[in-house]
Amino acid sequence: MFILDAHLDLAMNAVEWNRDLTKSVQQIRKSEFGMSDKPDRQNNTVSLDAMRKGNIGICVATQIARVSDNNELPGWNSQEEAWAHTQDQLAWYKSMEEINDKVDDLDIQTTNELKFNGCGLVISSEVIRSGVNIPKSVFFVHEDTAFMNRCFSHFQGQLPQYTIKNILLVHNRKLPNKRMYIKGQDFSDGDMTRMRRQQYWFKNADKMSQANAFSYNKQGYTYSWDDVFKEYNDDV
Secondary structure: OOOEEEEEOOOHHHHHHOOOOOOOHHHHHHHHOOOOOOOOOOOOOOEEEEEOOOOOOOEEEEEOOOEEEOOOOOOOOHHHHHHHHHHHHHHHHHHHHHHHHOOOOEEEEEEEOOOOOOOOOOHHHHHHOOOOOOOOOOOOOOOHHHHHHHHHHHHHOOOOOEEEEEOOOOOOOOOOOOOOOOOOOOOOOOOOOHHHHHHHOOOHHHHHHHHHHOOOOOOOOOOOOOHHHHHHHOOO
């Protein structure tokens, strides 16, 4: 799976906190042992090494430096100081570009035979503007499949999909240990769907949402949550 992180203050961590992000998270924490100049020493969570291990291939990295101007939040005393600090951060980013030379080229393939699974899927805004979206009738399961089928119908095979080499798929609900850290779902047999299946309405919701997703262009009637609970309400 290829992950895009939409906000990371990498340069601020490196320049302002004096963290060598080329090292591991554990190494950075060890280097901060005994330091008290900032409240979150030894609580760092990000490094370039950690990002690679987490399959984060792209991030929107920031240049961040605020002017305090009597603000309760910490900052610089003038716009000039703040601007200069962002230029330090920019210089750090440019020096990190050399690391890209050590990374293998991404395996990116293009296909018009769309296959969505909801994991790491990035959709161009132009697709939504053209009128394609997840049907409201797909309210419980297979929203990714419904969206894919709408794209097939709307674009008639003319919508390209760029597939980036899949390393790890963690979206799968049945992946072992996926929810083992959640109280009430830490079943020893690793059954990640039990909580859903125990709900009295699950069978109807699953069946009706699947029917809507796979037959959207064929059926004259689409099911809703009202249909899911109808037979139960009638019995009351």
